[in-house]
Amino acid sequence: MTDVAGVPFDYMPLILATTASLMFAIGAQWQNIGLATVDGRTGAMVSITAAAATLWLFAPFFMDWHYWLEPAMLIFAAIGLFRPAVSANLAVAGMKFLGPTLVSTLACTSPLFGTVMGVLILGEMFTWPLAIGTGGIMAAVLLLSKRGKVKVDWPFWALFLPIGAAFLRALGHVLSKIGMEAGIPDPYFASIVGFTVSAILTWSVRGVRREPVVVNWRAPGVKWFALGGATTSAAIICLNTGLLRGDLVVIAPIVATSPIFTMLLSALVFRRERLTGKVVIATFIVVGSVIVIALGR
Template sequence: MIEYAPPLLALFAAFLFAVGGQFQNLGVQTLDSRTGAAVSITFSALMYWVAAPVFMDWSAWLHPAVLIFAAVGLFRPALSANLSVIGIRYLGPTLASTLASTSPLWGLALGILLLGEFLTLQTGLGTVGIIAGVLLLSRRGATATHTWPVWALLFPLGAAMLRAAAHVLSKVGMEFVPDAYFATLVGFSVSAVLATGARFVKKSDTPFVWNAPGPRWFAFAGLTFGFAVVCLNQALLIGKVVTVVPIIAAAPIFSMILSLVIFRREVLTMRIALAVLIVCGSVALIALNR
């Protein structure tokens, strides 16, 4: 049963990422992306520190690998979250997370080149299936209700590349300090300092009001992402990058389902149903890989 733990954790993390993306989409309606990202990251870091007396292994701070986790925090989620939120503002949560489907390609390449992992035929087919499914969601039909500039595609694509690099670096660091909670705490703490500092260096034109809907939605997103990244890092700790990263790319499917069922922003079509079937089958193919 233990061999199914990494894909199951990755699948649950993908669901949480989708939920957080929906919260961010609600938040950017009334709050600028840079401030929203700072609120989200800070709440994630606070959640980890509140739990520190129970889960923290304080001796881990003395290991040099803490520098690897800190390096991850320099660009994820501080930079990647800002790129992601900007992408959501222009493209919406479903299309923005769909374009993040390129992350497995970068993750697989880095996992193979830097970590010496092997790509099996089953995992390769599953990865192709997931990417094909989520890219199918990015096609806009004649009923599209909004347009977006082409250059906006660069934001979620850039976020995907940074996340893939962070997955590999986290995996490397946890080879020395096998603690997913500690790895996440260090990274988010560094990112929280950077994101909050950037907010004060260049203040937003929009006044910040805590009791407004925007900050609350980003706070919820931060708590959701906090749980998601711990699950992701735990999956990376006990599994392989080539197995975990493709499954994380299934987040757009959950985002689409949430938009259909909960937020009522999408309409079920044959294209959506086909994409869901393709991705679900591909995830199962990777999870059953030996």
């Protein structure tokens, strides 16, 4: 298949974005298991640290050390200041005020932010097939998020917690692509710098607040959160590789299909939920939307 200029279309960004979405979903399942014995904040700290540690474990084999001297390295460091440290905490805080239903609904704004940033900041082209595909994916995730009555006794400003998390995730995508195109075309390096800064920031904040960092390393949940962090690090590498090779307006909506994979894994693998008609319909909508995006490019 070729694009409008007659140049063969590269399907690899679509494959990488789908893989990243699946890996994010698997990581979420590991972390969900960990919540049985570890609180959310500690679990997030362990997860971020494990992601950074996993990347450093393989650094001697995959990292180009001279990139540390490139100015673009600062872009990846800046990403680490808010993703995933701040974005994850905003999502957790939103869950406290709004509950999981509304938080998951507002999280659907992430591909919308990504698309707008891709067009306005990166100068990417947004076509009708992309609009239809993005809208379909957002509709499918919204369909899954509707699980009953939504809590309404929350302050108005709490809405900006999950929306802020979605915005920061999209901003991280934009900056990652800018940094890789500005002189460091290395998804592995982009990932390791961001996670390292985020891990340092997470531990430092607790130190500044003089909060006791008490982690029961023997608790089973710690191992599950660590596994979730390692899985997330692989997902970020896939995501960054996709961003390097493709457009953000294509990658963002596909990565946003992670809740679909999460639901399917819960029903088919972990047996925590039933495979309902709503899940099946949402899955078909997502598959159709991804096909529209692929054919439209």
